[in-house]
Amino acid sequence: MKKSWMLLHCSLATIAALALLTSPYPAGAAGQKGEEKRPVIKEDGVESKNEVWGKHYPRQYASWKETGKSEKIDDMLKKKPQLPILWAGYPFSKDYNAPRGHFYAVQDVVNTLRTGAPVSPITGPLPTACWSCKSPDVPRLMKEVGEKEYFTGKWAKYGSEVVNPIGCADCHDSKTGDLALSRPYLKRGLAASGVDVAKVSKSDMRSLVCAQCHVEYYFKKTEETDAKGGKKATMTVTFPWDKGFKGEDVEAYYDAMNFSDWTHAISKAPMLKAQHPDYELFVSGTHGRRGVSCADCHMPSRTEGGVTFTDHHIASPLDNIANTCLNCHDQSEEEFRSHLAVKLERKEELMELAMNGLARAHLEAGKAWEAGATEEEMKDILQDIRHGQWRWDYSIAGHGSYFHNPEETLRLIAQANDLAQQARVKLAAVLARHGVIGYQVPDFSTKEKAQALAGIDMAKEVSEKLAFKAALVQEWNKEAVAKGRLNMESRQGMSDRSSYSK
């Protein structure tokens, strides 16, 4: 980790120049130099309402609102029907869509079947931690109630508190306007990996604000007994960075603490779910190594009416190649795209192999249990499945790993498939020992078939979710408006979509 960190500092001259062009100074504030001239958005605490910032930074705000253009719901379980098998027993098997813009962060976490259908602040499957990356209301809340209280209780506890989608105060200090780390868990993660947070440069901040969320993390459970003998548990967002950023480093971290996110519903393997380790894979890719920051490509400078400002319409640079990639890459857009297409194709190809291998391994393990396999026979196999699926997930769960670090992505997917296939070779022997020879797994070629195999009752999930949205969510919004935390007009243009909506 220390090494890759060092490399982050050796910025190219061109990139440094670019960084100057895309400074966070307010648009229209030409001539106003120095931090003291920036408007104070809020003297104390965190201003979580993005539209309040928008009054002072109209161009940045308008460009941020463009992240709302990603209206389409792209149902990944439909596209890749192996997924419900891979995630059987875990909420992702119910609902998983391609990422949309920051504007939809709160809507998507409320709408997804993964968060279930709570009926009160203390019901529902997930902890408060599930809000952590969705909103600037999270740092606001942490300041108001303390981090420990924030990480205590169920997700529904904060339905009326976390109402503004990922925006200004996630990355900027409300008083100074400076880039700032609003999430304490990133600071702890950096410290654990040997980085002195106090020595982080401004250029590094252009990546680190993103690394608050676009990383791998887990919910660390801590139980406590208070003075009166009452038990209390916190589930704290924690970055598993102590051993390094490689897929195997993080795997070793989780193995050492015997951690698993869930027990697989079919294979009974002790599973890990990767989040979106964009930053970890980016750092050791070519761009990361040469000192390019996230913002250099995802937030290029933009000029309107003679004013140059940082584009806050954060999306794939591939939607804007001429103003991003081609600043450095001396190629035609057509040539550049054709080059990238091959990279994506390679990743997709190996990903299909690994997903098929893993899905079959789960189903064959399920059959082995059914046939009477023993814990002893299965132990080693389940560990192969755990590690295989972890490496697959770690390599592809990020938004653009195939681009940020194509070689490392291919290496990890190949490792994943190797482990899946090794498990399958062993399973064939276990199955044979229990009288099952040449077992063919059932058809999982559609989302519906795969979800049925994973034991999901989608009709029930959806009807409960719709009831939750018609009742509790309405109360949340009402309360949020009443308490001055939410302006409903800030949601203008936000159509209510989900994978299950008509």
Next chain:
Amino acid sequence: MKKSWMLLHCSLATIAALALLTSPYPAGAAGQKGEEKRPVIKEDGVESKNEVWGKHYPRQYASWKETGKSEKIDDMLKKKPQLPILWAGYPFSKDYNAPRGHFYAVQDVVNTLRTGAPVSPITGPLPTACWSCKSPDVPRLMKEVGEKEYFTGKWAKYGSEVVNPIGCADCHDSKTGDLALSRPYLKRGLAASGVDVAKVSKSDMRSLVCAQCHVEYYFKKTEETDAKGGKKATMTVTFPWDKGFKGEDVEAYYDAMNFSDWTHAISKAPMLKAQHPDYELFVSGTHGRRGVSCADCHMPSRTEGGVTFTDHHIASPLDNIANTCLNCHDQSEEEFRSHLAVKLERKEELMELAMNGLARAHLEAGKAWEAGATEEEMKDILQDIRHGQWRWDYSIAGHGSYFHNPEETLRLIAQANDLAQQARVKLAAVLARHGVIGYQVPDFSTKEKAQALAGIDMAKEVSEKLAFKAALVQEWNKEAVAKGRLNMESRQGMSDRSSYSK
């Protein structure tokens, strides 16, 4: 293929400049511009003796002689004991060393156990085609006896003819000194892949002269009955480029003609052996796509005593990073090396997985035959093994594919391992059907153990080879000297080494 060919033309300006610096004009001929001033080495035919060229091009010749510095024999079968299993039944399982410099080309092909121990011009396992890439005596011979005659008969037929190692006339025209394609099979390969050889640019020639040998090829057998009813067979070097350069394209070419190099001694799979498809993988890698030629990196310009000439000490640019890679890559040598080390590590890691998977698949297939498996049960499995091993071989048999095209290399190795493991899953079921459950393959962790499993009698191979070297090879050299084809002093400094020498 056409597309990648087009890309070869879009040279970078810097590369074009470099090309000028490294022109083939004789050193010391400053002021002598234009082709008419170059010395005529031979008016008619091919001058295969490198030292004759050396009189006119002393600096290029001296640098070429430096390829003799790679004295060390690096026994790959020792380093990777999976190899004798993978190649069981094929000469490579007896002897396979890391490549040495051009200076050793003839010595190595004479010394390798692969060429066996002929006792006369018509004995020994291999055809004349095995000389094809080893010497400028090959184009000389082709001119003298015709291509058809050249490709007829046993390798030993030309022991006294092919005596000068890869050198000047392999790439240069003896009369004009120009870069020239001395091998007709490359021209046919290019034509088959849709390239008009007449339109090849000078810059392209800086890669194509290398592509005469650093490619995939096979020996195409053609049988003929002459007027008197006698049968004659030619084995002609042929490039399988009709369907494209991707591993799968070449595989499809061989599949379509039902071609195999040999039947595997253990698994009975119909196998393919890749040669060294450097060019094919290079073309679609970053350097190839951006118009960099082989010579740009492998033959940089070199200055001695104020004279700049093309360095003919062809080796890995990594031995000479400051004068090659860093011409374009704005990095420190240390940083550059650390970046490359990771690339190599990734390739090695996936290669080990694939080699272990393939070796096990062969051994498990052998066990399945032993247990009574039928042709019908094995057909599909043997095809998986054939394709898996082909993709592994195609991706790593080249001298620097991990560098020329790292992503494609990783993709292919991952494909190879997937096929190997799929074969193993199927084999576990076949074995179980024949009463063998949980079969553990025998130990192949050393060259000796692996060669024993492959059924090789190394003592016999070596003693026959030594006898061949003491007898026939001495006659060859004597005759070559007597006929004026070889100057023994040209071999000065050439120590006689092999994997089996003390």
